[in-house]
Amino acid sequence: DCMEKRGWSLSPLQHPASIHISVTLNTVNCADQFLDDLKTSTSQVRDEGGKAAKGGTAAIYGTTSRLPPGPVNDLLRVYTDMTMLSG
Helix, strand or coil, X not given: CHHHHCCCCCEEECCCCEEECCCCHHHHCCHHHHHHHHHHHHHHHHHXXXXXXXXXXXXXXXXXXXXXXXXXXXHHHHHHHHHHHHC
16 A cells, blocks of 8 residues: 555555566666665555554455455456546
């Protein structure tokens, strides 16, 4: 969520906790900025300690595994549409 505030779109994963990023020609030219933002975001999260952020994507991530495929597909379709429109 810290990286998203800095303009990066990463996919959070769990078990183990990790992120997924697609590297394209557009992102290669921004590697230094990405690393700076990642260091800043990491420091910010560490400084906050065990305090859970209000909102964000972490709370939603595991929820979809408990739903049947129909609502999940609808939710993902709407999310993708809204994300692409806001860009």
